[in-house]
Amino acid sequence: xxxxxxxxxxxxxxxxxxxxxxxxxxxxxxxxxxxxxxxxxxxxxxxxxxxxxxxxxxxxxxxxxxxxxxxxxxxxxxxxxxxxxxxxxxxxxxxxxxxxxxxxxxxxxxxxxxxxxxxxx
Amino acid sequence: xxxxxxxxxxxxxxxxxxxxxxxxxxxxxxxxxxxxxxxxxxxxxxxxxxxxxxxxxxxxxxxxxxxxxxxxxxxxxxxxxxxxxxxxxxxxxxxxxxxxxxxxxxxxxxxxxxxxxxxxx
DNA sequence: TCTACAGTCAAGCATACGCTTGACTGTTTG
DNA sequence: CAAACAGTCAAGCGTATGCTTGACTGTAGA
Numbered sequence: 001x002x003x004x005x006x007x008x009x010x011x012x013x014x015x016x017x018x019x020x021x022x023x024x025x026x027x028x029x030x031x032x033x034x035x036x037x038x039x040x041x042x043x044x045x046x047x048x049x050x051x052x053x054x055x056x057x058x059x060x061x062x063x064x065x066x067x068x069x070x071x072x073x074x075x076x077x078x079x080x081x082x083x084x085x086x087x088x089x090x091x092x093x094x095x096x097x098x099x100x101x102x103x104x105x106x107x108x109x110x111x112x113x114x115x116x117x118x119x120x121x
Numbered sequence: 122x123x124x125x126x127x128x129x130x131x132x133x134x135x136x137x138x139x140x141x142x143x144x145x146x147x148x149x150x151x152x153x154x155x156x157x158x159x160x161x162x163x164x165x166x167x168x169x170x171x172x173x174x175x176x177x178x179x180x181x182x183x184x185x186x187x188x189x190x191x192x193x194x195x196x197x198x199x200x201x202x203x204x205x206x207x208x209x210x211x212x213x214x215x216x217x218x219x220x221x222x223x224x225x226x227x228x229x230x231x232x233x234x235x236x237x238x239x240x241x242x
Numbered sequence: 243t244c245t246a247c248a249g250t251c252a253a254g255c256a257t258a259c260g261c262t263t264g265a266c267t268g269t270t271t272g
Numbered sequence: 273c274a275a276a277c278a279g280t281c282a283a284g285c286g287t288a289t290g291c292t293t294g295a296c297t298g299t300a301g302a
Binding site: 014015016019020022023024026027029030031032033034035036037038040041042043044045046047050051054055057058060061063064065066094103104106107109110111112113114115116117118 | 135136137140141143144145147148150151152153154155156157158159161162163164165166167168171172175176178179181182184185186187215224225227228230231232233234235236237238239
């Protein structure tokens with residue numbers, strides 16, 4: 001409960017209760033969105049994931065494509081694997097990763113499209 | 122240049138030069154994608170931006186919708202404004218923010234769709 | 243003019259993150 | 273078996289980030 005002496009904070013219903021009431025249930029369903037998006041919120045990691053949405057690649061190739069060390073590439077692949085976005089298979093000395101969460105593909109496409117059109121003149 | 126004594130790092134062309142060569146130019150065009158996505162990579166900030174893609178809102182209402190203090194809402198709105206994603210207008214004591222970068226809308230839709238379908242049984 | 247309120251801003255804290263480093267695992271080849 | 277190599281992992285670093293706090297600005301109404 002809020003005390004009378006608490007700092008002024010707009011509470012439950014504020015200036016436009018209609019809009020707020022309409023939006024709150026929808027926005028409430030977005031819990032966890034930040035964590036989901038965080039998997040893409042880094043240049044190197046986004047590139048890693050994008051590359052694998054295009055082609056199955058070994059760690060070594062991933063590193064070459066995104067311009068990172070194999071340790072850094074492995075670090076990002078591990079994160080992506082732990083969150084279920086990529087899967088891997090071992091073939092001799094090589095480990096091949098690929099996108100396993102196909103539902104992520106439209107997100108990748110929307111973002112790449114956004115970034116590429118941003119560079120237009 | 123790499124010295125012979127450097128740690129083993131897969132360099133320019135690695136195991137599958139064809140795939141690497143095909144992907145590198147595309148991936149190279151994605152510089153800055155992490156910074157762009159970082160604007161969405163937080164629960165509160167994503168909700169703030171999503172709410173404004175649906176309706177023009179004052180800071181107070183934004184705070185109520187996402188469940189944050191006005192200071193926190195203002196903090197996120199400032200970031201979004203500085204990166205050009207939202208704009209604002211003053212009306213009396215209230216400040217109304219709204220989505221100004223319409224190209225972001227498909228990205229928001231793709232991500233919300235991804236998050237909402239993820240919660241399906 | 244005085245009070246109240248919406249919003250802003252800067253300082254500071256606690257935490258999280260990306261990457262390097264160096265040691266280690268597992269596999270192939272001589 | 274030994275050497276070479278792809279990849280993994282944990283520790284540690286510098287830095288960035290989200291949010292609180294408290295002071296401040298600008299506007300409205302009594």
